[in-house]
Amino acid sequence: MERISLAEVRHVAQLARLQLSDEELAVLQGELSSLLDHVEAIVALPTEGVAPTAHPLPLSNVLRPDVPGPCLEQRDALAAAPEAAEGRFLVPRILGEAP
Amino acid sequence: MTLLGRGVAGIAAAVRSKEASAREVLAESLAAIEQLEGELHCFHTVMAERAEAAAAALDEKVARGEDPGLLAGVPVALKDNMCTKGTVTTCSSRILENWVPPYDATVVTRLRAAGAVVVGKTNLDEFAMGSSTENSAFGPTRNPWDTARVPGGSSGGSAAAVAAGMVPLAYGSDTGGSIRQPASLCGVVGVKPTYGLVSRYGLVAFASSLDQIGPFTLSVADSALGLEAVAGHDPADSTSIDRPATSYAGLLEEGVEGLRVGLIEDFVSEVSPSCAEAARAAAEALGAAGAKVEEVSIPEVLHGLPAYYVIAPAEASSNLARYDGVRYGLRVGGPDVAAMNARTRGAGFGKEVRRRVMVGTYALSAGYYDAYYGQAQRVRTLVVEAFARAYERFDVLVAPMTPSEAFRLGEKTANPLDMYVSDVCAVPSNLAGHPAVSVPFALGAEGLPVGVQVLAPALGEGLMYRAAAVLEQAAPPAARGPVRPGGERRA
Amino acid sequence: MPEGFDLVVGLEVHCELSTATKLFCACPNAFGSEPNTNVCPVCLGLPGSLPVLNERAVEFAIRIGRALNCEVRPAVFHRKNYFYPDMPKDYQITQYDEPTNVDGFLELRDGSRVGIVRAHIEEDTGKSTHLGGSGRIHGADHSLIDYNRAGVPLVEIVSAPDITSAAQAREYVSELRAVLVATGASDGRMEEGSLRVDANVSVRPAGAAELGTRCEIKNLNSLRSLVRAIEHEAARQAALVSAGGVVRQETRHWDEEAGVTHPLRSKEEAYDYRYFPEPDLVPLVPDAELIERAEAAIGLMPAARRERLVALVGEGDSPGLADQVQTAIELSLDQLVLDAVAAGAEPRLALARAANEAAAKAEGARALSATAFAELLGLESAGTLSATQSKQVLAVLIDEGGAPAEIARRLGFEALEGGEVESIIDEVVAANTAEWERYLAGDEKVAGFLLGQVMKASKGRANGKIVAAALAKRRG
Structure with missing residues (x-):
């Protein structure tokens, strides 16, 4: 019994925007499951009352002054674009609006 | 002796004093790359023309009597996940195969300002994810000690380039051992600095709260220079530590007399006999040099690997x-x-x-x-706290670096977990944001180099280098590069 | 509101901050530039780039929070992960469970209070233009993306579901806009998208305690669409429930032309934003000094300003006057009115010109010299300039500055001599004898026509009031 179902693997691939073949999904199911088995060692650790560490540095309030600096030229901004038109990045049609 | 053989400090001194030109040094480096690249595949891009222009400009600067910088004329290689304006930066990925950044990473700007000559971009595991450089979309790098073996990873190209004597200084990034593990496998010095000491601006991110850039060199003294040149506050990186840069070179002679050193026994039991033996011998060597050495158990460090493989x-x-x-x-x-x-x-x-x-x-x-x-974030706290307790009793910690000597290409590609275990001794330092160095210390049972790790608390690079310098003195010269492909020692 | 139902509305207002630069990089925060020219590695999301927080954006956000009576707290930025082509990193940096401002309220003109749940800092997205098909997102063949707006600082102000009518929603947004402009943190321009409103609308049987299922309505580009959309959506939900149906929780798009909401095309994947702390940024912990500095920079709040202005122009009995007062407050033009009156202008005229003509150019008008404005109003009050002329002079004055009398001369608005007016009337009477006869017979409907003919013949130089008086005088 794998720790993660094929349906979950498919859902995660969708969230991650990865197009994968059925074969690749099946291999990933096995790999993810064994990795999660390995991670299980810490999932069970008692950590009640332990604060999470998101960052190794105890820094706060790193701010920059509101002073304009140089921008890229439009042609440099678009130089690496797979497709561009009218000074903009061109993409295939968008289904669905931004959430 | 070749110019490259003089190392970072020697080259910079020679160029500064006009004893040698930056162009001569570069020519040696480019010739070595030309000669060895086919066998090793360290580089994705060799920037010969740009490097020649930079070397010529540096020579003119010296001729004008201007300060040529800390790394005057030193040929430098960069892991191909650091952005170089106008030069393709691939991260060893098909997805960035032809991407040319419109800007330079802060480290690149600093290296140029320090007089270094960037000669090329080195191979890595794709997006720095791996421990063997086999996950490169453009083919693996080979270990110069034995070309049937991996150089480690993910910064394998940089480690191998220094080990083979192509460049005296190269930079990598270390997210979970990606500098130290290949340094250990290639017999060179590799440092992961304190998180926030070196700017991440322009380093293509793998895991932002763990990534740090650091140097590969043949010697500890060169490493100290290589770190000094790129360290220091960068306003473009919010996680950069805002304090004046320090020079470590002056500390190297200070020794370890009176330092309290802990040998992390939890790691010793995780690794091969020769790697364990190297760590014990290193602890003894520090003891012999006057340090107070004790074994210490920090069981939390073994939670590091699973936490790392979530975070x-x-x-x-x-x-x-x-x-x-x-x-x-x-x-x-x-x-x-x-x-x-x-x-x-x-x-x-x-x-x-x-x-x-x-x-x-x-x-x-x-x-x-x-x-x-x-x-995983809570377990990260446990690791951080465990280190904090250990550093109440010790100034630095010593541990094995890798579970084994360099493994064969293909040996660990079938099961990802086998590969992941390579990083077991490395990742706790990344989770805590602490500095650590891998120093070549022994030849293992298979005749390949074995590194030993020195760990220090945040911003403890000075202590770390002091201990590393003592270990370097105690180690057999045969345990470190440069070597020709196949393991023959280079002149 | 349909009978038998209560309406419950909560509003989410996105407010662009008037900083000089973007939230995390030094690119200009400017509207209307050539596409993809206000961009850099950071706001294009190039590999290796890193964000650094804009100090002024933080101060503006705190001003907004304090003006809305919020508690200012230590905050942690998070990443909200979802794929969308106008978002360069495919995640948005925003604040999640630890926002900067929490637990405030906004008091409306009628004394009612709307709770403010939070007001958090986040970055804006780029803009897409849709090509082919209808030009709308559906049916387009391609889209073009401009990242100039990507990374512009926003504060999202989330109200409690305390609003009970479309009119109150309008009042809330109007008052909120006045507060935002008063803090100096926003220009409040809804038309240019500096203020964007989403409405969470639900209905429940009158008196029921439990909230109904809500729908989120997007694309509300004006106060008018806000009101229409809420009314329509309330009616739709009420009809649905009355007919025994159930409201589905969904996001709906307001179609301004058709006057209806329709569900957004459902996406294949459910969104799961996978929020986690942004590792490239450190916590934002405003200290007392920063909060005090922000508070000190907040201008007088709308309620106090309204009181001040009403004291000047009087209560009045027309709703028009109250609207003018609110517009002047909303756009921060009340100080101009006050100063002009102090310089001798007639209060109601000053208010009318400010709330109508100057409002169209609010940003320029806020910088207008009150003395010049008062001088212009003086010319109008004295009859030297007609109302139409005065409005034209005002437009030039706002755009270019200068002396009103001089601008009037330049535009050829020197008042006609009395004799000139009389001779033009002579010409008009001669050319329109039939209409003139009807006018003499008392037909008021032709009065406007004759006035128009005189104005036309004078090429706009005649003062309408004087012409009307002259015509009336001839009729005797």
């Missing part, structure tokens, strides 16, 4: 979302933008990257966040 993929899954075929890099067309994204990413990322993106996405997803990502 790093989680951050990576988000950092790598931007490779969507819209603004740069590969695009595989599709009927709509979402299909285009998915096809591009499915085709553009290699297996290991896809695996980690999947794990990370899963660990952050609804219903699993707390059990995986949240829990």
